[in-house]
Amino acid sequence: MACVNAKGQLTQSAKKLLRAVGDDSLSPQDISKKAGIPLFKVRSSLRELKDAEYVSEENGSWQLTEKAKKVLEEDN
Amino acid sequence: MSSNEIHQETQVRSLPRIGEKAPQFEADTTQGRIRLSDYEGSWLILFSHPADFTPVCTSEFIAFQKIYPELRKMNTELLGLSVDSISSHIAWIRNVKEKFGVKLEFPIIADLNKEVAQMYGMIMPEESSTETSRAVFVIDDKQVIRAIIYYPKSTGRNMQEILRLVKALQTTDEHGVATPANWQEGDDVIVPPAETDELAEERMNDDSLNCIDWYYCTKKLS
Structure with a gap:
């Protein structure tokens, strides 16, 4: 797992990606530009984060779930 | 060993051809599980190496890392592959950083079951049936x-040639031209040959071209 560590916690790179999404609904290309993460890595991470229910997708745009928002809030 | 086992050991698929869609795969890498389709929209250099912790491969990976920033400016990613495990790759990456001071930033596929290697014809059984050779596949943004x-196991690849190749292919796509031997960015390019006698005649009278003869015309890119 590249986005979630052995303790079930999000990795720093996963949090960086989630923070880039924020309150928006973004395409992988937008996230790549905003976070400065290569597009292939964004696509692969989004798949993993979707399986772990941190993001959801609708018509090619990605949003944070309540679960992701809660984790980011706890981090602040 | 049964004849079936012998057949399985020596089975080699033909490599994909230039102009074909790149065979799709999903594989475990040092940066997570990656699909080839994740690279759509970017150019990709998919390359294999025989084994981690070997000198020629180490020199190549350091050299690949050195051209990675320039490749990324050309919208081009790197993806390595060998039949070693993720643990081996990680240990090697950490060793290269510790001993050579170079952080390898691109992912490396752990192709333990040789699925991708066989799909891309990266194994040369006469050289080694257990390791991948030094193959390089340039895959464009449309896959x-x-x-x-x-290259054989004994010879490390030339990174400047890989950079030149990607630049030449992208120039061809952008300007509809070809590139001559030893072409470098900024050099004159070749105008594709005329397809009719009339076009050949027109071309010989075109002042914007430098024509040695109707089939050999070059021009500068503005």
């Missing part, structure tokens, strides 16, 4: 194979 290079 079409645009160039293939093979």
